[in-house]
Amino acid sequence: MRRIGFDNDKYIQTQSGRIAERIAKFGGKLYLEFGGKLFDDHHASRVLPGFAPDSKIRMLEKLKDKAEVVIAINANDIEKNKVRGDLGITYDQDVLRLIDAFRGYGLFVSSVVLTRWQEQPSAIAYQKKLEKLGLKVYRHYPIAGYPGNIPLVVSDEGYGKNEFVETTRELVVVTAPGPGSGKMAVCLSQIYHENKRGVKAGYAKFETFPIWNIPLKHPVNLAYEAATADLNDVNMIDPFHLEAYGETTINYNRDVEIFPVLNALFERILGESPYKSPTDMGVNMAGNCIVDDDAVCEAARQEIVRRYYATLCQVRTGEAEQDQVYRQELLMEQAKVTTADRRVVAAALDRARETNAMAVAIELPDGEIVTGHTGTLLGSPAAMLLNALKRLAGIPREVDLISPMVIEPIRRLKTEYLGSENPRLNPDEVLLALSVCALTDYNAKRAVEKLPELRHCEVHASFIVSQVDKSVFRKLGLEVTCEPAYRTPKLYQGNS
Numbered sequence: 001m002r003r004i005g006f007d008n009d010k011y012i013q014t015q016s017g018r019i020a021e022r023i024a025k026f027g028g029k030l031y032l033e034f035g036g037k038l039f040d041d042h043h044a045s046r047v048l049p050g051f052a053p054d055s056k057i058r059m060l061e062k063l064k065d066k067a068e069v070v071i072a073i074n075a076n077d078i079e080k081n082k083v084r085g086d087l088g089i090t091y092d093q094d095v096l097r098l099i100d101a102f103r104g105y106g107l108f109v110s111s112v113v114l115t116r117w118q119e120q121p122s123a124i125a126y127q128k129k130l131e132k133l134g135l136k137v138y139r140h141y142p143i144a145g146y147p148g149n150i151p152l153v154v155s156d157e158g159y160g161k162n163e164f165v166e167t168t169r170e171l172v173v174v175t176a177p178g179p180g181s182g183k184m185a186v187c188l189s190q191i192y193h194e195n196k197r198g199v200k201a202g203y204a205k206f207e208t209f210p211i212w213n214i215p216l217k218h219p220v221n222l223a224y225e226a227a228t229a230d231l232n233d234v235n236m237i238d239p240f241h242l243e244a245y246g247e248t249t250i251n252y253n254r255d256v257e258i259f260p261v262l263n264a265l266f267e268r269i270l271g272e273s274p275y276k277s278p279t280d281m282g283v284n285m286a287g288n289c290i291v292d293d294d295a296v297c298e299a300a301r302q303e304i305v306r307r308y309y310a311t312l313c314q315v316r317t318g319e320a321e322q323d324q325v326y327r328q329e330l331l332m333e334q335a336k337v338t339t340a341d342r343r344v345v346a347a348a349l350d351r352a353r354e355t356n357a358m359a360v361a362i363e364l365p366d367g368e369i370v371t372g373h374t375g376t377l378l379g380s381p382a383a384m385l386l387n388a389l390k391r392l393a394g395i396p397r398e399v400d401l402i403s404p405m406v407i408e409p410i411r412r413l414k415t416e417y418l419g420s421e422n423p424r425l426n427p428d429e430v431l432l433a434l435s436v437c438a439l440t441d442y443n444a445k446r447a448v449e450k451l452p453e454l455r456h457c458e459v460h461a462s463f464i465v466s467q468v469d470k471s472v473f474r475k476l477g478l479e480v481t482c483e484p485a486y487r488t489p490k491l492y493q494g495n496s
Contacts, residue, residue: 002456005295006050014285016062026202031187034175035207039101044208047223047300061105067171068110069102072181075114075123094177111136115182138163147261154268159192192269205281210235212249212279213287219300222335226307229324241277249279301337309481313464316484344460352462360384363458381469382430389447401444402433427472463487
């Protein structure tokens with residue numbers, strides 16, 4: 001059974017209160033750089049069990065009468081069709097998804113800023129598309145030597161050259177589809193323009209990780225390093241905060257390294273800097289809402305192992321370098337965790353050896369491990385799913401939940417009409433077939449009703465699961481890892 005270690009209701013209350021305090025500190029206008037994921041922060045929900053993936057947007061919902069949202073996107077990312085790895089959609093598509101999601105919570109999205117603007121053809125087309133959709137679009141330009149060339153940055157040829165983003169509310173949340181989008185530059189550019197107009201405005205930063213008021217080597221902070229291994233983020237004690245207040249707090253290398261430059265920029269723009277340390281800039285209250293440290297530590301250690309397997313697979317597919325694996329191994333050592341601590345790993349590999357076929361294992365809420373392997377009718381992910389549902393519903397394993405009379409037409413459709421080389425059913429196909437059978441079969445109905453109990457269950461596959469299957473597992477709330485091995489010796493693996 002998953003132990004809760006985080007008080008989500010307390011977090012929403014205290015976090016919205018802290019942001020309101022920061023708005024008041026700056027006299028009623030705050031540009032809040034919002035890092036991380038607003039709607040679907042599954043990393044936070046994994047390492048802080050009890051944290052809801054939409055906690056941050058629900059927190060902002062409490063401030064919606066005071067807030068508006070500005071979304072930044074790097075024009076180079078539009079040109080390169082950069083893809084958000086967890087969702088499989090491009091950054092420009094994700095901006096539209098974010099706008100819809102914000103509006104769904106009643107939040108006002110005032111504009112989109114295209115940063116690093118250099119007349120990129122795709123960015124020009126994207127601006128026209130947004131404007132046709134009724135959105136305000138602004139352009140911000142590259143600045144030579146940014147951010148170190150402070151005299152140029154804080155001048156009419158630096159921030160002054162950027163288009164001023166018209167805002168009307170006291171809290172301006174600046175967010176983006178991913179890192180490197182220029183959120184901080186948008187905030188500072190706006191403060192420069194506001195100051196030139198005689199408007200007092202401040203800046204603050206919201207980052208969930210690393211958590212500033214828990215130890216440097218706490219598993220939650222180590223899990224953040226594991227999640228950002230590709231960015232070379234390293235957690236460290238904030239030396240500026242220690243010097244100013246004699247208090248040990250945790251930040252990460254990029255914020256610490258850039259702080260002297262930010263301090264100088266604030267002094268040039270405002271006359272003096274409002275902050276003495278990178279930690280001062282933050283408003284994160286997550287550390288105050290941990291209620292069971294042991295539960296949180298165990299969840300974070302599991303996440304570190306998951307990140308290790310994800311990196312192994314990325315190296316196998318050519319999306320990462322081997323040095324990232326070495327870094328993940330070091331983090332595992334620091335967290336005192338090994339792959340043996342992930343029980344489903346050994347179960348999946350043992351099943352694969354026993355059957356000489358691909359296999360998948362799942363750990364159910366009561367700790368029992370159920371497996372599935374590739375057969376003539378079902379792929380191993382689908383077999384595991386059906387076996388797990390049978391176990392949860394108390395249905396004997398030998399009972400067929402889906403009649404062969406239902407499976408055969410689907411197999412024929414796939415191979416004879418849709419051109420698939422794989423006649424076996426995948427998880428999405430099995431779930432559709434199971435839901436149809438549930439109309440007339442009581443056992444199938446009971447199995448479908450058990451689907452919510454799969455949420456947060458740990459899964460391991462003896463091979464790299466296809467993107468289609470990963471998507472289904474993600475929607476079910478399963479935590480999946482894979483061995484860095486392809487399903488077949490073919491060069492093109494596809495999604496079937």
